[in-house]
Amino acid sequence: MQREGRLGVGIVGAGRVGPVLGAALAGAGHAITGITSGSDDERAEAVLPGASVLETPEVLRRSELVILAVPHGELPGLVAGLAEAGHWQMGQLVLHTDAAYGIEVLRPAAEKGAIPLAVHPAMTFTGTSIDLRQLAATYAAVTAPGPVLPIAQALAVELGCEPVVIDEEHRAAYAEAIDTVSTFSRQIVHQSTGMLREIGVDNPGGFLSALVRSTVDHALADASPVIPELPDEQDERPF
Known part of the structure:
Protein backbone atom coordinates (compact mmCIF):
# COMPACT_ATOMS: atom_id res chain seq x y z
CA MET A 1 0.00 0.00 0.00
CA ASP A 167 23.02 27.20 10.85
CA GLU A 168 24.38 28.11 7.43
CA GLU A 169 27.18 30.24 8.88
CA HIS A 170 28.33 27.35 11.09
CA ARG A 171 28.67 24.70 8.37
CA ALA A 172 32.41 25.33 7.88
CA ALA A 173 33.10 24.92 11.60
CA TYR A 174 30.92 21.82 11.66
CA ALA A 175 32.84 20.31 8.74
CA GLU A 176 36.15 21.08 10.45
CA ALA A 177 35.02 19.27 13.59
CA ILE A 178 33.95 16.24 11.56
CA ASP A 179 37.20 16.19 9.59
CA THR A 180 39.32 16.59 12.73
CA VAL A 181 37.82 13.65 14.58
CA SER A 182 37.85 11.44 11.48
CA THR A 183 41.40 12.25 10.39
CA PHE A 184 43.05 12.14 13.80
CA SER A 185 41.26 8.95 14.83
CA ARG A 186 42.41 7.21 11.65
CA GLN A 187 45.98 8.49 11.93
CA ILE A 188 46.35 7.52 15.58
CA VAL A 189 45.03 4.00 14.98
CA HIS A 190 47.33 3.53 11.98
CA GLN A 191 50.34 4.79 13.94
CA SER A 192 49.64 2.58 16.94
CA THR A 193 48.94 -0.57 14.94
CA GLY A 194 52.12 0.03 12.97
CA MET A 195 54.17 0.22 16.17
CA LEU A 196 52.66 -3.01 17.47
CA ARG A 197 53.23 -4.76 14.16
CA GLU A 198 56.91 -3.79 14.30
CA ILE A 199 57.34 -5.54 17.64
CA GLY A 200 55.69 -8.70 16.41
CA VAL A 201 52.10 -8.36 17.62
CA ASP A 202 49.78 -10.34 15.37
CA ASN A 203 46.49 -8.67 14.40
CA PRO A 204 47.31 -5.31 16.00
CA GLY A 205 43.91 -3.94 14.98
CA GLY A 206 42.13 -6.63 16.93
CA PHE A 207 44.53 -6.19 19.83
CA LEU A 208 43.67 -2.49 20.12
CA SER A 209 39.97 -2.76 19.33
CA ALA A 210 38.59 -2.93 22.87
CA LEU A 211 41.05 -0.30 24.11
CA VAL A 212 40.21 2.18 21.35
CA ARG A 213 36.46 1.71 21.68
CA SER A 214 36.45 2.02 25.47
CA THR A 215 38.73 5.06 25.37
CA VAL A 216 36.52 6.79 22.82
CA ASP A 217 33.41 5.89 24.81
CA HIS A 218 34.92 7.46 27.94
CA ALA A 219 35.96 10.58 26.01
CA LEU A 220 32.49 10.96 24.57
CA ALA A 221 30.92 10.48 27.99
CA ASP A 222 33.18 13.22 29.40
CA ALA A 223 32.08 15.53 26.56
CA SER A 224 28.38 14.92 27.16
CA PRO A 225 26.41 17.43 29.25
CA VAL A 226 25.94 16.45 32.87
CA ILE A 227 22.28 16.38 33.92
CA PRO A 228 21.98 17.12 37.64
CA GLU A 229 20.08 14.58 39.66
CA LEU A 230 16.92 15.75 41.33
CA PRO A 231 16.91 15.27 45.11
CA ASP A 232 14.80 12.50 46.53
CA GLU A 233 11.58 13.57 48.13
CA GLN A 234 12.91 12.53 51.52
CA ASP A 235 15.85 14.90 51.09
CA GLU A 236 13.51 17.86 50.69
CA ARG A 237 12.49 17.80 54.36
CA PRO A 238 13.32 21.09 56.15
CA PHE A 239 15.10 19.27 58.98
Whole structure:
Protein backbone atom coordinates (compact mmCIF):
# COMPACT_ATOMS: atom_id res chain seq x y z
CA MET A 1 0.00 0.00 0.00
CA GLN A 2 1.35 3.44 -0.87
CA ARG A 3 2.23 5.52 2.17
CA GLU A 4 0.99 9.05 2.64
CA GLY A 5 3.68 11.50 1.62
CA ARG A 6 5.58 8.97 -0.48
CA LEU A 7 8.20 10.56 -2.71
CA GLY A 8 9.91 9.51 -5.90
CA VAL A 9 13.59 9.60 -4.93
CA GLY A 10 16.42 9.93 -7.43
CA ILE A 11 20.08 9.61 -6.53
CA VAL A 12 22.95 11.38 -8.26
CA GLY A 13 26.14 9.71 -7.12
CA ALA A 14 26.60 5.96 -6.78
CA GLY A 15 29.53 5.97 -4.40
CA ARG A 16 29.38 4.82 -0.78
CA VAL A 17 26.74 7.28 0.43
CA GLY A 18 24.03 7.68 -2.20
CA PRO A 19 22.88 4.05 -2.53
CA VAL A 20 22.77 3.60 1.26
CA LEU A 21 20.59 6.69 1.74
CA GLY A 22 18.39 5.52 -1.10
CA ALA A 23 17.98 2.13 0.55
CA ALA A 24 17.13 3.78 3.87
CA LEU A 25 14.44 5.95 2.28
CA ALA A 26 13.09 2.99 0.32
CA GLY A 27 12.79 1.18 3.64
CA ALA A 28 10.79 4.14 4.94
CA GLY A 29 8.29 3.73 2.09
CA HIS A 30 9.61 6.03 -0.62
CA ALA A 31 10.06 4.92 -4.24
CA ILE A 32 13.47 4.94 -5.92
CA THR A 33 13.13 6.42 -9.40
CA GLY A 34 16.72 5.92 -10.49
CA ILE A 35 20.42 6.30 -9.74
CA THR A 36 23.33 7.47 -11.81
CA SER A 37 26.26 5.21 -12.63
CA GLY A 38 29.24 5.53 -10.26
CA SER A 39 32.62 4.18 -9.29
CA ASP A 40 31.27 0.81 -8.12
CA ASP A 41 27.96 -0.08 -9.73
CA GLU A 42 28.07 -3.65 -8.41
CA ARG A 43 28.23 -2.41 -4.82
CA ALA A 44 25.42 0.05 -5.50
CA GLU A 45 23.29 -2.75 -6.96
CA ALA A 46 23.91 -4.89 -3.88
CA VAL A 47 22.65 -2.11 -1.59
CA LEU A 48 19.87 -0.86 -3.85
CA PRO A 49 18.86 -3.84 -6.00
CA GLY A 50 16.71 -3.24 -9.03
CA ALA A 51 17.18 0.53 -9.16
CA SER A 52 17.21 1.91 -12.71
CA VAL A 53 20.61 3.28 -13.76
CA LEU A 54 19.94 6.55 -15.57
CA GLU A 55 21.66 9.65 -16.82
CA THR A 56 21.52 12.61 -14.43
CA PRO A 57 18.92 14.66 -16.37
CA GLU A 58 16.57 11.67 -16.46
CA VAL A 59 16.99 11.11 -12.71
CA LEU A 60 15.92 14.72 -12.14
CA ARG A 61 13.02 14.48 -14.57
CA ARG A 62 11.54 11.47 -12.75
CA SER A 63 12.10 12.56 -9.15
CA GLU A 64 10.35 14.65 -6.53
CA LEU A 65 13.40 14.38 -4.24
CA VAL A 66 16.91 14.39 -5.68
CA ILE A 67 19.82 13.33 -3.47
CA LEU A 68 23.19 14.72 -4.55
CA ALA A 69 25.85 12.44 -3.04
CA VAL A 70 28.91 13.51 -5.00
CA PRO A 71 32.48 14.51 -4.05
CA HIS A 72 32.89 17.91 -2.39
CA GLY A 73 34.64 19.52 -5.34
CA GLU A 74 32.02 18.42 -7.85
CA LEU A 75 28.91 19.68 -6.09
CA PRO A 76 28.93 23.41 -7.01
CA GLY A 77 29.55 22.78 -10.70
CA LEU A 78 26.97 20.00 -10.86
CA VAL A 79 24.22 22.14 -9.32
CA ALA A 80 25.02 25.14 -11.51
CA GLY A 81 25.35 23.07 -14.69
CA LEU A 82 21.99 21.39 -14.18
CA ALA A 83 20.44 24.80 -13.54
CA GLU A 84 21.90 26.25 -16.73
CA ALA A 85 20.56 23.28 -18.69
CA GLY A 86 17.08 23.81 -17.21
CA HIS A 87 16.78 20.44 -15.46
CA TRP A 88 15.64 21.56 -12.01
CA GLN A 89 11.88 21.55 -11.50
CA MET A 90 9.62 23.91 -9.59
CA GLY A 91 8.92 22.51 -6.11
CA GLN A 92 11.43 19.68 -6.45
CA LEU A 93 13.34 18.82 -3.28
CA VAL A 94 17.11 18.78 -3.74
CA LEU A 95 19.20 17.40 -0.88
CA HIS A 96 22.98 17.24 -0.71
CA THR A 97 25.03 15.25 1.81
CA ASP A 98 28.25 17.29 2.04
CA ALA A 99 29.37 18.28 5.54
CA ALA A 100 30.96 21.58 4.54
CA TYR A 101 28.19 23.10 2.44
CA GLY A 102 24.92 24.49 3.68
CA ILE A 103 22.19 25.48 1.27
CA GLU A 104 24.00 28.36 -0.46
CA VAL A 105 25.67 25.87 -2.81
CA LEU A 106 22.16 24.92 -3.98
CA ARG A 107 21.22 28.51 -4.87
CA PRO A 108 21.26 27.87 -8.67
CA ALA A 109 18.68 25.11 -8.17
CA ALA A 110 16.64 27.23 -5.76
CA GLU A 111 16.54 30.06 -8.31
CA LYS A 112 14.84 27.60 -10.67
CA GLY A 113 12.19 26.81 -8.07
CA ALA A 114 13.75 23.77 -6.35
CA ILE A 115 13.70 23.48 -2.54
CA PRO A 116 17.24 23.30 -1.06
CA LEU A 117 18.07 20.94 1.82
CA ALA A 118 21.41 19.92 3.37
CA VAL A 119 21.50 16.70 5.41
CA HIS A 120 24.81 15.17 6.50
CA PRO A 121 24.75 11.92 8.53
CA ALA A 122 27.78 12.13 10.85
CA MET A 123 29.27 8.71 10.16
CA THR A 124 31.81 6.98 7.96
CA PHE A 125 30.11 5.01 5.20
CA THR A 126 31.29 1.64 3.95
CA GLY A 127 28.82 1.57 1.07
CA THR A 128 27.28 -1.68 2.30
CA SER A 129 24.10 -2.72 4.10
CA ILE A 130 26.03 -2.47 7.38
CA ASP A 131 25.57 1.29 7.09
CA LEU A 132 21.80 0.95 7.37
CA ARG A 133 22.16 -0.29 10.94
CA GLN A 134 24.73 2.39 11.74
CA LEU A 135 22.36 5.13 10.55
CA ALA A 136 20.01 4.23 13.38
CA ALA A 137 22.66 5.34 15.90
CA THR A 138 23.73 8.47 14.02
CA TYR A 139 23.03 12.18 14.25
CA ALA A 140 22.54 14.20 11.06
CA ALA A 141 23.43 17.86 10.54
CA VAL A 142 20.45 19.59 8.93
CA THR A 143 20.40 22.99 7.22
CA ALA A 144 17.40 24.36 5.33
CA PRO A 145 15.33 27.54 4.92
CA GLY A 146 13.05 28.05 7.91
CA PRO A 147 9.73 27.20 6.20
CA VAL A 148 11.03 23.83 4.92
CA LEU A 149 13.30 22.92 7.86
CA PRO A 150 10.69 20.38 9.10
CA ILE A 151 10.95 18.59 5.75
CA ALA A 152 14.72 18.23 6.11
CA GLN A 153 14.33 17.06 9.70
CA ALA A 154 11.68 14.53 8.71
CA LEU A 155 13.90 13.12 5.96
CA ALA A 156 16.77 12.77 8.44
CA VAL A 157 14.46 10.84 10.76
CA GLU A 158 13.33 8.61 7.90
CA LEU A 159 16.99 7.86 7.19
CA GLY A 160 17.15 6.63 10.79
CA CYS A 161 19.10 9.61 12.14
CA GLU A 162 18.45 12.14 14.87
CA PRO A 163 18.47 15.60 13.22
CA VAL A 164 20.52 18.46 14.66
CA VAL A 165 20.06 21.90 13.10
CA ILE A 166 23.31 23.58 11.98
CA ASP A 167 23.02 27.20 10.85
CA GLU A 168 24.38 28.11 7.43
CA GLU A 169 27.18 30.24 8.88
CA HIS A 170 28.33 27.35 11.09
CA ARG A 171 28.67 24.70 8.37
CA ALA A 172 32.41 25.33 7.88
CA ALA A 173 33.10 24.92 11.60
CA TYR A 174 30.92 21.82 11.66
CA ALA A 175 32.84 20.31 8.74
CA GLU A 176 36.15 21.08 10.45
CA ALA A 177 35.02 19.27 13.59
CA ILE A 178 33.95 16.24 11.56
CA ASP A 179 37.20 16.19 9.59
CA THR A 180 39.32 16.59 12.73
CA VAL A 181 37.82 13.65 14.58
CA SER A 182 37.85 11.44 11.48
CA THR A 183 41.40 12.25 10.39
CA PHE A 184 43.05 12.14 13.80
CA SER A 185 41.26 8.95 14.83
CA ARG A 186 42.41 7.21 11.65
CA GLN A 187 45.98 8.49 11.93
CA ILE A 188 46.35 7.52 15.58
CA VAL A 189 45.03 4.00 14.98
CA HIS A 190 47.33 3.53 11.98
CA GLN A 191 50.34 4.79 13.94
CA SER A 192 49.64 2.58 16.94
CA THR A 193 48.94 -0.57 14.94
CA GLY A 194 52.12 0.03 12.97
CA MET A 195 54.17 0.22 16.17
CA LEU A 196 52.66 -3.01 17.47
CA ARG A 197 53.23 -4.76 14.16
CA GLU A 198 56.91 -3.79 14.30
CA ILE A 199 57.34 -5.54 17.64
CA GLY A 200 55.69 -8.70 16.41
CA VAL A 201 52.10 -8.36 17.62
CA ASP A 202 49.78 -10.34 15.37
CA ASN A 203 46.49 -8.67 14.40
CA PRO A 204 47.31 -5.31 16.00
CA GLY A 205 43.91 -3.94 14.98
CA GLY A 206 42.13 -6.63 16.93
CA PHE A 207 44.53 -6.19 19.83
CA LEU A 208 43.67 -2.49 20.12
CA SER A 209 39.97 -2.76 19.33
CA ALA A 210 38.59 -2.93 22.87
CA LEU A 211 41.05 -0.30 24.11
CA VAL A 212 40.21 2.18 21.35
CA ARG A 213 36.46 1.71 21.68
CA SER A 214 36.45 2.02 25.47
CA THR A 215 38.73 5.06 25.37
CA VAL A 216 36.52 6.79 22.82
CA ASP A 217 33.41 5.89 24.81
CA HIS A 218 34.92 7.46 27.94
CA ALA A 219 35.96 10.58 26.01
CA LEU A 220 32.49 10.96 24.57
CA ALA A 221 30.92 10.48 27.99
CA ASP A 222 33.18 13.22 29.40
CA ALA A 223 32.08 15.53 26.56
CA SER A 224 28.38 14.92 27.16
CA PRO A 225 26.41 17.43 29.25
CA VAL A 226 25.94 16.45 32.87
CA ILE A 227 22.28 16.38 33.92
CA PRO A 228 21.98 17.12 37.64
CA GLU A 229 20.08 14.58 39.66
CA LEU A 230 16.92 15.75 41.33
CA PRO A 231 16.91 15.27 45.11
CA ASP A 232 14.80 12.50 46.53
CA GLU A 233 11.58 13.57 48.13
CA GLN A 234 12.91 12.53 51.52
CA ASP A 235 15.85 14.90 51.09
CA GLU A 236 13.51 17.86 50.69
CA ARG A 237 12.49 17.80 54.36
CA PRO A 238 13.32 21.09 56.15
CA PHE A 239 15.10 19.27 58.98
